Structures are given as C-alpha cells and as structure tokens.
Amino acid sequence: MKVELQNLTKIFPSRNKKVGGEVVAVNNFTFTIPDGKLVGLLGPSGCGKSTTLYMISGLQKPSSGKIFFGDEDVTELSPENRGIGLVFQNYALYPHLTVKQNILFPLQNLRGKDRMTKEEMLARALEAAKLVQIDELMDRKPSELSGGQQQRVAIARALVKMPRVLLLDEPLSNLDARLRLQTREEIRRIQKETGITTVFVTHDQEEAMSISDVIVVMKLGVVQQVGKPQEIYDDPTNLFVAKFLGTPPINVFTGRVEGGKLYIGENAVMNVKGVEDRAVTVAIRPEGFTLAENGPFVCELSNVEVMGRDVSVVSRHEASLNPVVRSIINADNKVDVSSATVSYELKPHKVFLFDAETEERIYFEV
C-alpha cells in the first residue's frame, strides 16, 4: 500500500496561552512512501518524527495537510478504520494477558462480516507468532519475556490483523546492543516476508542506514533529505544531514575557496572547480583521508587507536569545528606515532562543501 503525505503539518498549541508560542512539530511534510518498502524516519529527538508516525496512525490529527493510503484519503479516518498496525516504543503489551491472548486481542475486536471463528483466530495468531518466532512462548505473560521477545510479540500483535501499513515507533531503543543488531535483521526479514509497507522511527542513524530502503532525515519538523541510505551518506544536501549520518561523525572545518583552490587553515588542500571565491564550511568523512608524506593537509597528531582492521588516527587542526579530527585508514598503513604531525591527501568524493551561512551544499568539480 502506497502511503502519500501531502503538506502534512502539526502545530501543538502552547501550554500557557498568555505567553503564546505554539510548537510546530511537523512542518509541510510532503512525501510518498512507496508500496512494500521499509522507510526510516530519522532525526534527533524533538524533530517531529514520532508525531509524523502518529499522524499516519491516526492517533493524532494533522493541523493541515492530507494523508492517502493508496488513493483513499484517510486524513479524517479514525485509527481503527485505517488498517494499520502500530508497535509502540515500550510495546504496550497488556500485562494481564498471555502472549496468545495479546495476539488474539485485535482479532476478537472484529465485528460484522470480518468476524472470525475461534479456530480461524487461533490459526491466524499462530501464523503471526511463527513469523516472529515466538510460537513456543504462547502461554507466557509479557513480564516473563525478555525485551526482544516482548518486541516480537508486539510486532505479531500488530501484524495479526494483516494491516495495510505497519508503523514502528523506536522499535529498538529498549533493547541492548547485541539484541538490537539481531532484532533489526529480524524486522527486515519480517518486512520482506510480509511485503507490508513499513514506516519506522529512529534517532539512531546506524539503525536507519542498515535496514531501510528509504531514509527521511528530519530536523525541527522539516524534511532535510529523502533517499536511499547510501545516497544520503554519499551526497548530503546540507551540513545537518552530513553531520547526522555516519559513525565516527564527519569532520567539519572552516575554510575558504580562493582561485579554484580550497583552503583549510593556511594551506590549499584541494582543487575545486566551478566555485567562486567565498567562505565555506568543509566536511570530510573519516574515510576521506589518505596518508601521504608531504600531503597538503597537515594536522597535529594526538594519538592512534587500533581497531583491528582499521586504524583510527586522532589529530588536531586549528580550523576544525570538532574538538578532534578523526580519520579512519587501513591498518596496512603505518602511522609514525612519534612524529608531531600527520599529513593527508583528501579523497575528493568524500569532501563536501557547504555555505558558511545557510549550511546548504555547494557542488564542485574536481
């Protein structure tokens, strides 16, 4: 089911009417979620990603704008009539019901022509449980399950009525690191198997990058960039997106362009064609550095962290906007730890220029 959001806006009225100052949680969100894809809404906390999700679910009404499921306008439809499944951040499993009763609950609500017999319901519940691999835990109470198992039950409960759209609110935030890795693969698998259009919300860029087909990066209620994970990583439209994606974070410097050359500090580090002379903000991915003797980009070496396959070189540069400059280079390259400085050459496709004021991307040719 294709989900279309048109100029979706949500304004929360101010709590204190005298002071005023309403909060625009989501601002003019227009986006089409393609059928059968896994879409990640990504952004720092308070950027309106959860609000967007709740508006798709119908639990919150948009202040303006429209939501379409396929060709059907569902903006005014109540949640139960939209045919959605929602997995809450802390799962919201009914604590007094067993896993089986929890999964059966949505089916028992069906009335009229959708009403099912007990056998049908049980079969459907078992099917959903098998999909998320909890069919052996059917008679346990949620309190007797681990976090990951509870998560699966919540997904099974959302899937059992065969929703048109599955919505996940921070699905992995309550899990520990190892389980998180495992569960995100699981979510990917379940989504692939069912083919249900799925939207999930996360503040963890790694999570979003690893499983989404499409990522939507948001900031303060405004969409910054939409695209495939790798595209966004390789081609950010503004400094915020560049900074938000990637671990370790991107290195940011103040610089300027003069006569087709990019200057960071005193040295010209790279040729940039097609950019007029101006002050810029330079962002370089950690993997965008290559060690080179007499290379143009010189930093004070602070220390070297060995990570097995890679080496992380921590250094300092006067023009850096981050406390340290961190580069990741192949462990085959030997770094002279005793030397005071380290010199790099830059990979042009890992270097992004942004306007110093608007932080919008400036494109250049090598």
Added chain:
Amino acid sequence: MAKVLDFLNTVFVKGFWQTFCVKWVWQTFFVAWIYKAFYKTFVIKTLKFEKWKGWMYLLPAIVLIMIFTVYPIINTLRLAFTERYNGLNPSYVTYEIGFFNFEHVMESKTFITSLKNTMLICFITVPLSTILALLIAVCLNAIKPLQRFLQTIFFLPYVTNSIAIGMVFAAMFNIVGDVANPDSLGLANSFLKLFGVDPINFINAGSTYGKNILVLVIYIVWNALPFKILVLLGALQSINKQYYDAAKIDGTPRWRVFTRITVPLLSPMIAYVVITGFIGGFKEYSSIVGIFGEKMGPVGGNFRLDTMVGYIYRVIPIGDYGYASAAALILFAIIFVVTMINLYVSKKKTHY
C-alpha cells in the same frame, strides 16, 4: 536525638572540639562533661549504642503499641476463656477456664441478630459501593473540566463526622419534616412525592426491617464511596495511556476496553478496596447509632439493627467482659476468614 548524640560524640569524645567556636564550647562545657561521663560509663559499655540505635528510634511507637494494642489483645484472649468474670474481683485464680463465654454468646439471640445484620450489611454494601466507586472513578477520569471540583465534592463525606451525617440522614428520611406541623413530609418523602409516591415510613416507629436496611445501605454506600473513588481514580490515572492507544488502533469497543483492559489493570486496587471494605463493613456501628440512635433500631424495634461491634460495646458496661471478648474473637475470626478468601480469590484473578 540520635543526631545530637552523634554530633556531641564527634565534638567532645573524639576531641575535635578545638576546631569549633571556643566561646560556645566553654558555655556548654559542663553539659559536655556530664554527657561524656554518661556516654563512657553507660552507653558504650552497657548498650553498645550503635547496635541499639534502631531500637531507640522505634521505642516510642513500641511502647504505645504495647500498651494500647498488644496488651488489650492478650487481655481479650484471657477474658474470653475466663468463665463468669465480672470485673469486680481482680484475681483470676478463682475463675474457671473454658469455652463457656463462646457457648453463651452463640446461643444468645441478640448476638445472632447482630451477626445476621452485620453479614447482611457487608455483603450488600461492599459489592455495591465498589461497583459504584469504579463507575464514578472511570467517569471522573474521562472528564477534563471540573474534575478537581467534583473530586473534592465526592471526597467530602470522608472528612465529615459519620454520626453527624447519620443524624442528617435521619432527618432526611424522617416521615415528618417539621415537628410543629405533623402533616409536613420529610425530605426523602417530599422528593418521592414529586413522582407520585405515597409517604413511606423509612425509620420511624412501625417501619419495616427492610426499609430500615435500605436507608442503612444508602447511607453506608454513600459514606464508603469517597475513599474507594480516591483509590481507584489514583490507580486509573497511573495506567499507561499507551494501552488505550493500542486498544484504539485495534478498534476495541468501549465496553471491551473497560472489561478487558481497565478492570484487569485496576484489579490489585479493586482487591484492596474490597478487602478494606469488608473489614470496615464488619465493624459497622456508628452509622446505625447515627441514624437510629443508641437503641439501634426504630421506636418499637429496639436493637433490631444491632451489629457485632454494637453487641460488644453494649455488653461491656454491664460487666459481661467475657461475652464481649468472646464476641470480639468471633468477629476477628470471621474477618480473618473473609480476608483470606478475598486474598485467595484476588491472587487468582489479579495479575502482577
């Protein structure tokens, strides 16, 4: 107290006092000297102060509990099994020990009446008030404006003297509204007249037992509501809202949300309210005195509405300490059994 002792200990015994204000030290030197002597001779050597500190904190409460709770309980046990003790002879030696008091009480018609009344009141009012309180709490929780105001109104009976309320109820249900005018109607009957109902004799001479109980039930339920509403409303407000969001998305009908989600999640608090309700119900006394007076019944039906606590209170002044103690033990046994049954049922029916 202990903090002061600690402080004095550090300042004087351990010798840090030089660092403190010297003037103040000289002024209190004498006190300190006495304390030091006392501390070294008694506290450290005999009590091992640190070990007994906890007991020192508890001491005031323990003393009071010993005098006003533990001793009376032991005394009740002793009196209940002491035959024909009348309180005049302080020596127990001359009395026989046995079950006579229990036999007498169980054969006594007045006690049987009080037992029946107590049971009746309990088993009608507790379920009724719990269900009403639950409905009112859910309704109160659902409305936003005036919630605080209504909460206060519902809570008023809780902070009002029950005898006073009983007298107001007596006035309301009296058949005559104005003593000077025998033709006037009481408040309740005036209200019923609006619907064309003939005057009903609720509590006056010649009223039936059923109507007496009806008034009593209305009073007790009304009086029991505030506490239950308060507890249940508190529990309702602490239920995670996401359960309701989840139910909404699944299109759960309202009634089903109430029976399948709200009630089960409230069940621990409902169990608590029912158990305390039963305990309170078995001890019902002041409400009857409030409405019907010390004779515990309408004119011509004295002691018809007697309760177990009423029976106990009444036989003490006439010297039947043994009967009172035996009745108190029977009351305790009944409350104990009912509470155990309640706990057993609620353990099966509630989660957590």
